[in-house]
Amino acid sequence: MDLNLGNMSNPIFLIIQREFLSRVRKKTFLLVTLIGPLAFAALMIVPGLLASMPEDAKEIIVLDEPSLLLPHEGKEQYQLEYLDPRENDLELAKELLRDSKYDALLYIPSGESWDPDFIKNNILLYGKEDPSMEMQGYLDYLLEEQINKAKLLKNGVDPAVVAQIKTNVSIKSFTLGEEGTDEQSAVPIKMALGYITGMLIYFFIFFYSVQVMRGVMEEKSSRIVEVIISSVRPYQLMMGKILGIGLVGVVQFIIWIGLSGILYTVISTFLFPELFAEQAAAGADGNPAAEMVGLEVLDMLRSVDFTTVIVGFAFYFFGGYFLYSALFAAVGSAVDQEADSQQFMLPVTIPMILAIITAMNVIQEPNGALAFWMSMIPLTSPITMMIRLPFGIPLWEVFLSGAILVSTFFAVVGLAGKIYRVGILMYGKKVTWKELFKWLKY
Amino acid sequence: MITAKKVTKEYSSKRALDDVDLFIPKGSIYGLLGPNGAGKTSFIRIMNQITAPDQGEVYFGNELLQPKDIARIGYLPEERGLYKKMKVGEQVLYLARLKGLTTSEAKNRAKDWFERLEMSGWWDKKVEDLSKGMAQKVQFVTTVLHEPELLIFDEPFTGFDPINTNLIKGEIQRLNENGATVIFSTHRMESVEEICNHIGLIDNGKVMIEGNLLDIRKHYKDGTFAFTTRTLIDDWGGHKVLSQKEDHMGYRTVLKSATFPKEMVIALSEKEVLVAFEEVLPTVSDIFIEIVKNGPKPWKHE
Numbered sequence: 215m216d217l218n219l220g221n222m223s224n225p226i227f228l229i230i231q232r233e234f235l236s237r238v239r240k241k242t243f244l245l246v247t248l249i250g251p252l253a254f255a256a257l258m259i260v261p262g263l264l265a266s267m268p269e270d271a272k273e274i275i276v277l278d279e280p281s282l283l284l285p286h287e288g289k290e291q292y293q294l295e296y297l298d299p300r301e302n303d304l305e306l307a308k309e310l311l312r313d314s315k316y317d318a319l320l321y322i323p324s325g326e327s328w329d330p331d332f333i334k335n336n337i338l339l340y341g342k343e344d345p346s347m348e349m350q351g352y353l354d355y356l357l358e359e360q361i362n363k364a365k366l367l368k369n370g371v372d373p374a375v376v377a378q379i380k381t382n383v384s385i386k387s388f389t390l391g392e393e394g395t396d397e398q399s400a401v402p403i404k405m406a407l408g409y410i411t412g413m414l415i416y417f418f419i420f421f422y423s424v425q426v427m428r429g430v431m432e433e434k435s436s437r438i439v440e441v442i443i444s445s446v447r448p449y450q451l452m453m454g455k456i457l458g459i460g461l462v463g464v465v466q467f468i469i470w471i472g473l474s475g476i477l478y479t480v481i482s483t484f485l486f487p488e489l490f491a492e493q494a495a496a497g498a499d500g501n502p503a504a505e506m507v508g509l510e511v512l513d514m515l516r517s518v519d520f521t522t523v524i525v526g527f528a529f530y531f532f533g534g535y536f537l538y539s540a541l542f543a544a545v546g547s548a549v550d551q552e553a554d555s556q557q558f559m560l561p562v563t564i565p566m567i568l569a570i571i572t573a574m575n576v577i578q579e580p581n582g583a584l585a586f587w588m589s590m591i592p593l594t595s596p597i598t599m600m601i602r603l604p605f606g607i608p609l610w611e612v613f614l615s616g617a618i619l620v621s622t623f624f625a626v627v628g629l630a631g632k633i634y635r636v637g638i639l640m641y642g643k644k645v646t647w648k649e650l651f652k653w654l655k656y
Numbered sequence: 657m658i659t660a661k662k663v664t665k666e667y668s669s670k671r672a673l674d675d676v677d678l679f680i681p682k683g684s685i686y687g688l689l690g691p692n693g694a695g696k697t698s699f700i701r702i703m704n705q706i707t708a709p710d711q712g713e714v715y716f717g718n719e720l721l722q723p724k725d726i727a728r729i730g731y732l733p734e735e736r737g738l739y740k741k742m743k744v745g746e747q748v749l750y751l752a753r754l755k756g757l758t759t760s761e762a763k764n765r766a767k768d769w770f771e772r773l774e775m776s777g778w779w780d781k782k783v784e785d786l787s788k789g790m791a792q793k794v795q796f797v798t799t800v801l802h803e804p805e806l807l808i809f810d811e812p813f814t815g816f817d818p819i820n821t822n823l824i825k826g827e828i829q830r831l832n833e834n835g836a837t838v839i840f841s842t843h844r845m846e847s848v849e850e851i852c853n854h855i856g857l858i859d860n861g862k863v864m865i866e867g868n869l870l871d872i873r874k875h876y877k878d879g880t881f882a883f884t885t886r887t888l889i890d891d892w893g894g895h896k897v898l899s900q901k902e903d904h905m906g907y908r909t910v911l912k913s914a915t916f917p918k919e920m921v922i923a924l925s926e927k928e929v930l931v932a933f934e935e936v937l938p939t940v941s942d943i944f945i946e947i948v949k950n951g952p953k954p955w956k957h958e
Contacts, residue, residue, distance in 0.1 A: 225753075433739075438736070440736070441732075441795075441798070444729070445726055445754040445755050
């Protein structure tokens, strides 16, 4: 394959071409590109599958002195077996747990007066292993329900009446738009979208920037770099590498999007047609609950500005990638082997990790102070702004954050280029931070 | 070909080049000599425009060195290598195109060189599958492929095996005869003495001496003479004997004499024991040591 991109005189095109072709022609590129979407799909599906896999039911013996739970049998995972309180006490029951197949023992004492307030404070749970949070939660829920009922009865109130009175408020929220265009807000969808795209951008920035670092280190350790920079400026070599690998990213994205589309079509039409048909039909044939949910999701999706999200994703991916890859190129140039890169990598990646750690706060308060500042600071903005974008952000904020990102990129590329220029010719020396700063002045 | 005027380059802790004036004549084979850390590589990197001098100018021909001159220089650095995963042919073409050749030009010339150096059949091999000697030949080809007017070799013969060394030396001499100016930079001064006709000696960033190699050696001659005699002679008329050893023609005696030892030559000839007589010129390393010890010797107008 010889993609002769014309005889462009600028050597940077030659470098881009080499960086691009040498990666795209590798078998691993094909592998990652083809398997990537499958792996991603698996990542989404497998945890769900695992969680829904039936586990061995836990068997719990219950010594229920006030007959509070009786005759509740538990559910699939938690089978309740009752001991006769007239023939057993706590000590006997513990003895029984120790020598039996049972997993746990729940002790509900009656106390002197069968007072619900006494009972609720004196319930004990013994397990052969530490009882799981889930088991405790389940038993808590059961017991609370029963004790509530007991209390209501004790005060002469019919629990059925209470159940009827209990109200579930469901607020429909809107964002006030231009006149007459109030949009139904779709917080759950926006949260999911923000979180997923934020994570993706983090992952991709890291994935491609590290490749830039590896490439720089490869040229340095194979000692070809001095030959190259006697023909082109170090800056051109660095930018050529960053652009070439960025181009690999673009091609990979395009293939991934195409593949995902194909994968979705194949799965929906051939593998599980009934599942998708069911979903589609659910709204139409009279199931009012499904109809509601279906319509609501549709409404919510409609309220998300996908153009902004997609354009934003492309912009913040490239902005973030260019910024970080320049930093990573500088790191790669300063070290002789990958192991030494750790001391420089960590400080460089901390802002990104910070953006991920604060992702939850940003999602909950997408217009808060934390979210605002994190989406202005250029090292965190690609991730934080991406998380915020689906929520609809004032345009000036987006442009300001973009402008800061772009201008930081130019400043950083200049500095990184200076470190790079010195670093690539420096062998057999463990470089310190102090020296890196000195190189800026060379 | 290259004229450096008052070139100074400083790194944070030290002055790598200090007011360096050098003149590298067109068509010469020039030895840039000096111990490790003397500033040779710094100067070479300035010629290749990898770094710029802090002060001073470098001229290429009659004009100041410019970015486009890169295509007129072929540089084999001391730290050299190739992309391990790339095929030999692709790599040669890539490096040649970076120097401004078109693909077809580069291909034709590379085929010629590959035949010359018996490398045909390597074109589609990956660099990582080549032996060290083979990789060196490829590196040499990439250095000369764009037919540069100036060839710079930094420590060219470290890591080359003897067969390749001879082959490459021969090729370099041929390129020189065809008009290329050649610079050898090395700390192993004896290794280039026989092929260089000009040298520049630098130490601690300063030029100690520069010029035509033969002129310099003549200038530094210090009254050392060698007599080869059929039999071992003990009486040297009071001259200080530096060494005496047997060789294939008899006995070689090296001695010092402030003036031309005419009387010894006549006496030994009359005894019919003298086989050979010569004045011994100092080697470049002798001159270097002398200068480091006693400073440069002023040129007298004879």
